[in-house]
Amino acid sequence: MNIPRGTARFSLSSISSHPRHAKRLQAGLSALLIAATATLALLAPGVARAAPPAELKLDYAYYSPESLVIKRNGWLEQELAPQHTEVKWVLSLGSNRALEYLNSGAIDIGSTAGLAAVLAKANGNPIRAVYVFSRPEWTALVVRKDSPIKTLADLKGKKIAATKGTDPFLFTLRALHTAGISRDDVEIVNLQHPDGRTALANGQVDAWAGLDPHMAAAQIDDGAKLLYRNVDFNTWGLLDAREDFIRDHPETLAQVLKVYEKARLWIAAHPDETAKIISEESKLSLPVARLQLSRNDFSHPQPGTQQLAALKAAAPILTQEQLVKPGTDLNQIIDALIDAKTAQPVIAANSGQ
Template sequence: MFASSPAARSRYFGRTGVLSRIGAAAAFAFAACVPTFAHAAPAAQVTLDYAYYSPESLVIKQQGWLEAALAPEHTQVKWILSLGSNRALEYLNSGAIDIGSSAGLAAVLAKANGNPIKAVYVFSRPEWTALVVGRQSPIRTLADLKGKKIAATVGTDPFLFTLRALHTIGLGREDVELVNLQHPDGRTALAKGQVDAWAGLDPHMAAAQVDDGARLLYRNVDYNTYGFLNAREDFIKAHPETLTAVLKVYDKARVWVIAHPAETARILAEASKVSLPVAQLQLSRNDFSQPVPGATQAAALKAAAPILLQENLVRPGTQPDRVIDALIDGEFARSVAPAAVTPAATAHAASQ
């Protein structure tokens, strides 16, 4: 996992040849995978999101893999852009999309408040958020944020990251002024001096660093929750085989991303309209080795969930652990990712 250090992240993407061999082996095993779910009618259409924080979604959309995979069943594919977890989860809750990408803790918050979803795949383990200040900001510590304006998109991992960070020094939401702005608008507000800090999200955070000289004030990879692909429960029940087909394509993309970092960076840069160095920085902060949601993700979310109660973000009496157990469903991912690149394999490859 390359969130632990910049050097480790660089090694992960730097050993392209070794990882290509790992990716090829994974792809071979992937092709032999046969789902075991009961037969159901294929969906006439599947609507899903693509997001700049989900590299696989950009690769799949650019390559046309999903349309090709679903063509034999005459299933149409519709793509909708999500600018953040809050948007993806809103689309899922309203039925505007069937499958959408979000941060793990944001999905827990949505599920606790009635969003009928299950987390069926892990598209990455990222360090995609941190607290960001401007290049010339006098703010040097978390304590300096007391009474200051912080831009953060409510209902997203960066927003929840901010609250958890403040709690580490005994501050809460009432001790700062949180300005609810969508992620790209938060970057703009920081650059213009309209806010004192910003809860960043890649690729906008990487762009702020590379292009604006912004500084990461507070980082904590353990406070960055997993990137989940969520599906509506009614869609799962009605079209399990279509969902399996979608996840097969996602896992094909995951393996391809590991094996083709340079091409992935180019696709990310073109889709999100950032420079290649920005895209490379974003990708260096992602670990694509653990696609199956399960006990590891549940434990991380249960450690993070108290913030939802402490900040009164869920209804009184909510039991976050039960919500998390109901959210995570690894059955589909296990059927399509039998040859996932494990953290141990990744570390071994990087060391060669």
């Protein structure tokens, strides 16, 4: 090819021989590579995604109405059928069991109380709270209908049934502190929630840190009395997921949250049907289920500032009772626990935002 005289000649070698030109070329090639990579990602969006899990393991609990509704209606199985993910349901009788299952990998997603989750995470449980299934008043201190105990101060020297590592246990410690009573001033008998109710009815303990629906059953069927109530000492009902599951299966987690949102909205529209499901699953009477349901607020599914504030206000009891290692920064633990981002798109979609 003939090039007219006076026309500049350009070649890669001539450009690269000049430092300024070389930098421009390098920058241009880098930009081109980034654009090409992004284009390939758009053209083949599935390349970077992990395969759906062959099995999803999660809990259901009598204190989590959404989990009972979802399980009964088979909604999660329907949602995950196209990707051939099998759903395995595991019963959690309390936060302590759910947290044990999460820590061991027996489940990927579990239902717990907020402060119990803080305690577990502070002790190394690899979880994050991705959803709020309820703002409950699910625990109180309960005594028999003929009990001479009238105030918290009367509990000094008495036996109290409570499930260690759960909201009722931590509720009990906080309640006692308000009356100037320490854990050493009482005898806490570690029993699972239904066994605590039985021990109270049989006179084996003087009081019980109740949990619904068993607490509602004790009131209605046994005539038990609520000695001390404090809704602010009931920490939020959280749906916790293992950090490795959040990282490896974000699409499946989003599907789970979508189904939880479906159940939350369904419960608001169908309280009678929800109470019936709770009654049948927990094998307790319909009046008991209705009382339990009436003590739940399902209007705040998004984890965020409310949960952070409530848990940071509650956390000092963990240090005071030496339930965490000295020097543990509980505020940092709580900040790491509450995941305000994962559920946001799902909740926004359901609210029409």
